[in-house]
Amino acid sequence: MRPSAIRLLNILVPVKRAVDYAVKIRVNPQQTGIDANVKHSMNPFDEIAVEEAVRLREKLSAKVKSITALTIGPAKSADTLRTALAMGADSGVHVEIPESSSSPEPLAVAKTIRAIIERKNKDAKSEEDKVDLVILGKQAIDDDLGVTGQMLAGLLGWSQATFASKVEIDTDKKEALVVREIDGGAEEIKCRLPLVVTTDLRLNEPRYASLPNIMKAKKKPVEKLTPVDLGLDYTPQLETLRVAEPPKRVGGGKVATVDELLAKLKDAGFEAVKA
Amino acid sequence: MGRYHGRSTTVLKPRSTHEVSQILKWCNQRRIGVVPQGGNTGLVGGSVPVNNEIILSLANLNNVRSFDPVSGILVADAGCILQSLTDYVAPHNHIMPVDLGAKGRHSHSCQIGGNVATNAGGLRLLRYGSLHGTVLGLEVVLPDGTILDQLTTLRKDNTGYDLKQLFIGAEGTLGVITAVSILTPPAPQASNNVVLALPSFDNVLPLYQTVKRQLSEILSAFEFIDRTAYDLAVKHGQGRALTEEDVEGAECFVLIETSGGRREHDEEKLNDLLESLLTAEKPLVNTGVLAQSPSQFSSLWALREGVTEAVSKEGKPYKYDISIPLSTFQSVVDGTREHLRSKGLLHDKAVKYVIGYGHVGDGNLHLNIIADSYLPEIEAALEPYIYEVVASHRGSISAEHGIGAMKTHALHYSKSPVAIELMKKIKHVLDPNGIMNPGKVLE
Ligand SMILES: Cc1cc2nc3c(=O)[nH]c(=O)nc-3n(C[C@H](O)[C@H](O)[C@H](O)COP(=O)(O)OP(=O)(O)OC[C@H]3O[C@@H](n4cnc5c(N)ncnc54)[C@H](O)[C@@H]3O)c2cc1C
Numbered sequence: 001m002r003p004s005a006i007r008l009l010n011i012l013v014p015v016k017r018a019v020d021y022a023v024k025i026r027v028n029p030q031q032t033g034i035d036a037n038v039k040h041s042m043n044p045f046d047e048i049a050v051e052e053a054v055r056l057r058e059k060l061s062a063k064v065k066s067i068t069a070l071t072i073g074p075a076k077s078a079d080t081l082r083t084a085l086a087m088g089a090d091s092g093v094h095v096e097i098p099e100s101s102s103s104p105e106p107l108a109v110a111k112t113i114r115a116i117i118e119r120k121n122k123d124a125k126s127e128e129d130k131v132d133l134v135i136l137g138k139q140a141i142d143d144d145l146g147v148t149g150q151m152l153a154g155l156l157g158w159s160q161a162t163f164a165s166k167v168e169i170d171t172d173k174k175e176a177l178v179v180r181e182i183d184g185g186a187e188e189i190k191c192r193l194p195l196v197v198t199t200d201l202r203l204n205e206p207r208y209a210s211l212p213n214i215m216k217a218k219k220k221p222v223e224k225l226t227p228v229d230l231g232l233d234y235t236p237q238l239e240t241l242r243v244a245e246p247p248k249r250v251g252g253g254k255v256a257t258v259d260e261l262l263a264k265l266k267d268a269g270f271e272a273v274k275a
Numbered sequence: 276m277g278r279y280h281g282r283s284t285t286v287l288k289p290r291s292t293h294e295v296s297q298i299l300k301w302c303n304q305r306r307i308g309v310v311p312q313g314g315n316t317g318l319v320g321g322s323v324p325v326n327n328e329i330i331l332s333l334a335n336l337n338n339v340r341s342f343d344p345v346s347g348i349l350v351a352d353a354g355c356i357l358q359s360l361t362d363y364v365a366p367h368n369h370i371m372p373v374d375l376g377a378k379g380r381h382s383h384s385c386q387i388g389g390n391v392a393t394n395a396g397g398l399r400l401l402r403y404g405s406l407h408g409t410v411l412g413l414e415v416v417l418p419d420g421t422i423l424d425q426l427t428t429l430r431k432d433n434t435g436y437d438l439k440q441l442f443i444g445a446e447g448t449l450g451v452i453t454a455v456s457i458l459t460p461p462a463p464q465a466s467n468n469v470v471l472a473l474p475s476f477d478n479v480l481p482l483y484q485t486v487k488r489q490l491s492e493i494l495s496a497f498e499f500i501d502r503t504a505y506d507l508a509v510k511h512g513q514g515r516a517l518t519e520e521d522v523e524g525a526e527c528f529v530l531i532e533t534s535g536g537r538r539e540h541d542e543e544k545l546n547d548l549l550e551s552l553l554t555a556e557k558p559l560v561n562t563g564v565l566a567q568s569p570s571q572f573s574s575l576w577a578l579r580e581g582v583t584e585a586v587s588k589e590g591k592p593y594k595y596d597i598s599i600p601l602s603t604f605q606s607v608v609d610g611t612r613e614h615l616r617s618k619g620l621l622h623d624k625a626v627k628y629v630i631g632y633g634h635v636g637d638g639n640l641h642l643n644i645i646a647d648s649y650l651p652e653i654e655a656a657l658e659p660y661i662y663e664v665v666a667s668h669r670g671s672i673s674a675e676h677g678i679g680a681m682k683t684h685a686l687h688y689s690k691s692p693v694a695i696e697l698m699k700k701i702k703h704v705l706d707p708n709g710i711m712n713p714g715k716v717l718e
Contacts, residue, residue, distance in 0.1 A: 022569040041568030083567045207518050208564035208571060211469075211549050 008065040008128040009171055009193075010120075011053045013089060013135050014113055015046040016103075017073045017080040018142040031242050033102070042080045045137025047087075048199040051206035052135050052167060054088035063171045065128060066090050068120075072112055074099040078222070085217035086209035092222040097234065103143070104227075104234045110151035115230040117156070131194070132174075138163050138198040149198035159191035165202040169193075283310070283324040288335045292414060292422060292453040298331060299451065299710075300420030308713045309418075311447035313389025314356065318594065319679025321393065321446045325714040333388050336453060339363055347459045348411060348428045353388025353452045360387055369459040372403035388452045394444030396675035398580075401636035402495040402534070403460055406443055412456035413439040417449075418706040426456050441701065446677050447712040449705045463495070463534030465541050468575050469549065470517065471563035472525035476501075476605035478559040479529060482552075483601070483635055485559065486531055489548040493541050496532035497636040501608060504582045504630040504643075511588045513581020515574045521562050527605075529560075529635070530579045582632050586643050590627055593644040593653065595661050599670035604631060604640050607664055611642060611657075618656045626653060639674040662688040678716045686717070 019025065019034070020041040028035050042050075050069065057064040069084035071077045072095040081092040095112055097104070104112070113134065121130045139146035153160035159176075161167075165186065166179035174193045179186050181200045209217075227234050255261045289295045302309050308328030315322050324330060333354035340350040344367040351360055361371050373390055375397040385395070391413065394406050403409060412427040425439050442449055473479060483497055500508070505528050509516040516522075535541040545565075552560050566572040586592045599607060608631035615621045615629065626646050633641040642661070646653050665672050666688040673682055673689070686695060699717055702709075 020569045022573060039569050041570070044570075086567075205515060208470075208515070208521075208575075209567055210518070210521050211471075211553055211560075211563045211565060214565055215550060215553060 009056070009060065009063055009133055009169065010065050010129065010131045011056065011067045011133045011135060012070060012113070012117060012120075012131050013046070013049050013053050013067060013084065014070045014072075014109070014148075015050060015080050015084050016043040016137070016140045016142075017041070017071065017077040018043040018140050021141055027243050027245050031244060032240065033243055040076070040080075042083050043137050043140045043142070045139060045141070045199050045201075046084075047206040048201070048203050049135040049137055049197075050084045050087045050089060051204045052164075052197075052199060054207075055204060056167070056169060057088065060169065060171060068093060068131075070113065070116055071095070072104060072109060073097060081222060082214075082217050083209060085220045085222075086214045087207060088213065089220075091220055093225065094222055095225050095227060095230065097227065101234070102236065105236055105238060106145050106148040107151055107237070108227075108232065108234050109148050110155055111232055112227070112230060113148075113152050114155045115232060119230070133169070133176075133193060133195055133197070134158075135167075135197045135199060138200055149196050153196040156194070156196070158194045158196050160196045160198075161189060161191055162198040163200040164197050165200050167197055167203070283327055283330050286312075286330040286332055288332045290335045292336070292416060295331070295336075295416045295451055295453055296420045296422055298329075299416055299418055302329060303419050303708055303710055306708050306710060308710050309451075310712050311388075311392065311451045313354070313386035313392065314384050316385040317389065317393055317446075317679060318596070318676045319673070319681040321677055321679035321712070321715050322389070323680065325680055328713065331451060333386060333451075333453070336388075340454060342367065343428070344369070346428070346430075347461065348456060349459050350412075350426060350428065350454065350456045351387055352454050353386060353391075355387050356384045357387055357390060358384050364459050365462065368462045370462045372399060372409040372458065372460055373397050373406065374399045387455050387457070391443055391452055391455055392445065392447050393677045394675070396634070396637060396639065398496055398498075398634075400634065400675075401497060406457075407440060409458045410439065410443055410455060411458055413442055413452055414454035415439075415442050415450040415452050418708065418711050422453075423450070426454055428456050430458070444677065446679060446716050448702060448716045449711060451711075464536050465538035466495070466532060466534040466572065467541060467545055467566060468496075468530060468532040468572055469545070469563050469565045470575050470578065471529045471531065471552070471560045472517070472522055473527050473529060473559065474524055474561050475526050479527065479604070479635060480601055482529060482559045485552070486548065489551070490531075490533055490544055493533040493535035493544060494531070494636075495534040496530065496634075498530040498532075498579050498633070499604065499635040499640075500528045500530065500579055500582060500632045501605070501630055502526055502528075503628050504585075504632040505578065507585040507589055507628065507630065507645075508578050508581045511581070511585035513585050514577030515571075516578075517564055521564060523561075525561055528578075530575060532576075579632070582630075582641075586630070586645055590645045590647055591649050593646065593649075593657055594676075595642040595644075595657075595672075596633075596674050596676045597640055597642060597661070597665050597670055597672060598638050598674040599640055599665060599668045601635060601638055603668055604633075604635075607631070607640065607668075608642060610664065611644065611661065614660055615644070615653075615656055618652070620653055620656055623647065625650060637674070658685070659688070665689070680715055683714070683716060683718045 017040050020039045023038045026035045053067045067089045069089040070093045071081045117131045124130045161178035163181045164178050168177040310324045310328045312322040312332045336352040336354035338352050342349045347369050412425050414426045415423045612629040615626050628645040633639050662685045671689045
C-alpha cells in the first residue's frame with residue numbers, strides 16, 4: 001500500500017484501433033482472417049473509457065493529474081491515439097508493431113499495460129505521479145475476447161471493477177464506488193485504488209472531438225515504443241485454424257393459401273395440437 | 276403523411292412495359308383517370324388519387340436491364356427501389372447520383388421512376404447535379420398507350436428537342452415512366468464530415484464561399500440547420516448531440532461533407548480549412564466537431580437528416596420547400612415567425628416552432644411551421660403569405676418536392692401566365708383526354 005497522504009489521480013486508458021462497427025465484415029479468401037482493408041476507428045468501449053476519464057477530470061478537476069492514452073498497433077493506430085488526445089487525454093504512448101503482424105493476444109496486451117505502468121511508476125518523482133486507475137473497454141469488438149482487464153488486474157494485484165455502468169471516485173479516501181452490469185440487474189461495489197475498471201455500454205455517451213481540441217491534440221506528446229523496448233514477446237499462443245462466415249440464411253417463401261401453408265407444415269413434420 | 280387519403284378501388288401492378296401500354300390504352304379509350312404510383316413517398320400528394328382514379332403501381336417493374344461498369348451507365352425499370360439500385364452498383368464501385376432521406380429507413384422506399392417523375396434533388400445534388408443532367412434516357416408510355424423509347428445510353432445527343440426532359444419532374448401528368456437510363460458516378464473512396472457551430476446566420480454565406488474555395492472538388496454537401504431545428508433533432512434522438520459547450524452561443528449549424536478519391540489528400544485539405552477557420556482573425560465559426568469514425572459520420576448526418584422525423588414527432592408540420600436567394604434564408608424564417616406572432620398564432624396551442632434547414636449549396640430552404648394541430652387560421656396566415664414572399668424574391672414555391680395536388684393553386688407564384696399556358700398546351704397535346712394523374716401540377 002502506498003502512503004495515504006497523496007490524493008491525486010493518474011489515469012491510464014488503453015485504446016485499440018478496430019474495424020469500425022458500421023463496416024460489413026468479410027472473411028478473406030484464404031480464410032485466415034478478415035479483410036482488413038476497411039475503415040477502422042477506436043473500439044467503441046475504449047471511446048467510452050476515454051470519455052469516462054475525461055468526465056472524471058471534469059468532476060474532480062485538479063485532482064486528476066494526468067490522463068494517458070495507450071495504444072498497441074501498427075503505424076495507423078496513431079490516428080486512434082490522436083482521437084483519444086482530441087477527446088481530452090493529455091499524452092499518448094504508442095507501442096508500435098509491424099503492419100503485417102496480427103494484433104497481440106489479451107495476455108500480451110495485459111503484460112504491455114503492466115509494463116507501461118511499471119515504467120511510469122519507476123520514473124515517478126513522487127507518489128502522486130503514479131498510475132492508480134486504468135479504465136479500459138470490457139472487450140474489443142473485433143476479436144470479442146473480453147478478458148484483458150481481468151488479466152491486468154490479476155497481474156498487478158489490483159482491485160477490479162468490470163462491466164461498469166457508473167464510476168464514482170473519492171480521491172481522499174482512495175476509494176471507488178462502481179455500479180456493474182450483471183445478469184438481470186446491477187451490482188454496486190466499493191473498491192480500493194489502485195483499480196482496473198472495464199467499461200460497459202451504459203457508462204456514458206462519448207463526445208465528438210471538437211475542432212479546437214483536435215488542433216490542440218496535434219501538439220500533445222506521444223511516446224513511441226516497441227514490444228522489445230518493454231522486454232515483451234508477442235508470439236501468439238493461440239493458432240487460428242480457419243475463419244469462416246456463418247452459413248447464409250435461406251430466405252422464406254410465400255404461400256398463396258392457408259391450405260398450402262398447412263400442407264407445407266405437414267411436409268416439414270409439424271402436427272396440429274390435438275384439442 | 277396522413278394528409279391525403281385516396282378513394283381508389285383498384286390498383287394495377289403491370290409486369291411489363293407492354294402491359295402498361297395496354298392499361299393506358301384501355302383507360303384512355305374509356306376516359307378513366309390513372310395515377311402512377313412509385314414508392315408513395317412523395318411529399319405533395321402526387322401519387323394519391325383525388326377521386327376514383329385507378330392506381331398504376333410500378334412495383335413489379337423492378338429489374339435492372341443493364342449496367343456498364345466502364346461508363347457507369349445504368350438502365351433500370353422504373354419500379355426499382357433506389358436503395359436496391361444503390362446496392363446493385365456498389366460492388367462495381369459506383370453510386371446513384373441521387374440520395375434522399377426517403378430511402379432505406381422508411382418501409383415504403385422510393386423508386387427510381389418516382390425520383391425521376393418528381394425530379395428529386397436530395398443530398399447529392401450539389402455534387403452530381405440534377406436528374407435533368409444525369410438521366411440519359413427514358414422509356415415512357417404515353418397516355419394513349421404509345422411507347423416512347425428514348426432509352427439511349429448516350430452522353431451526347433443533340434438531335435432536336437430533348438423530349439425526355441419533359442417527363443423529368445412532370446409528376447406523372449404526361450405519361451408513365453417505365454425505364455430509366457442514368458449515369459452513375461464512381462463511388463468516392465473517402466468521405467468525411469464536420470458540423471460547425473456559427474454565432475450568426477450572417478456567417479453562413481462567407482463560410483460557404485471560403486469552403487467552396489478551399490475544398491473545391493471534394494466538397495459534396497453544405498447543409499444548413501438553424502438552432503431550433505438542431506434542438507428539435509436532438510430532443511427527438513436523431514443523432515448524438517454536441518456538448519453544451521460546443522453549442523453555446525450558436526445561432527445555426529452547417530454540415531459539410533467531403534468525398535474524394537484519397538483519404539490523406541482529403542483530410543489534409545479539410546484540416547487546412549478547419550485550421551484556417553479557427554485561427555482566422557474574425558472567425559466565422561465558434562467551434563465544430565469532426566467525425567472520427569464512420570459511426571460518428573452517420574451520427575452527424577442524422578442531426579441534419581433527422582430533422583424531418585423530429586418535426587413529425589414534435590407536432591403537425593406545415594412544410595414549405597422553397598428556393599430563395601441564400602442571403603434571405605434567415606430573414607424569411609424570422610419573417611414568417613413574426614408574421615405568425617402578429618396574428619396571435621405563436622403559442623402552445625397553435626404554432627410551436629418555425630424552423631429553417633436545407634441545402635445551402637442549392638439555394639433550397641426547408642421552411643417548416645410546426646403546429647399543435649392543423650388549424651384553418653394557421654393555414655390562412657401562411658398562404659398566400661409565404662408564396663408572396665417567395666415571389667417577391669423571384670424564388671420557387673417548390674424547390675424539390677414538386678407541385679402534386681398540394682400546390683397547384685400556387686403555381687402562378689413561380690410561373691408566369693405565359694409559361695402556365697404553354698404547360699397546359701403541352702399537357703393537352705400529350706394527354707388530350709386528361710387521364711394522366713388528373714388534378715396534379717396543373718389545375
Ligand atoms: C423522408 C423523406 C425525405 C425526402 N427527401 C427529399 C429530398 O431530400 N429531396 C427531394 O427532392 N425529395 C425528397 N423527398 C421527396 C421525394 O421527391 C420523393 O419521396 C420521391 O422522389 C418519390 O419517389 P416515389 O417512388 O415514392 O414516388 P411517389 O411518391 O409514388 O410518386 C411521386 C410522384 O411521381 C409520380 N410517379 C411515380 N412513379 C412514376 C412513374 N414511374 N412514371 C410517372 N410518374 C410517376 C406519381 O404519380 C407522383 O406524382 C423526400 C421524401 C421523404 C418521405
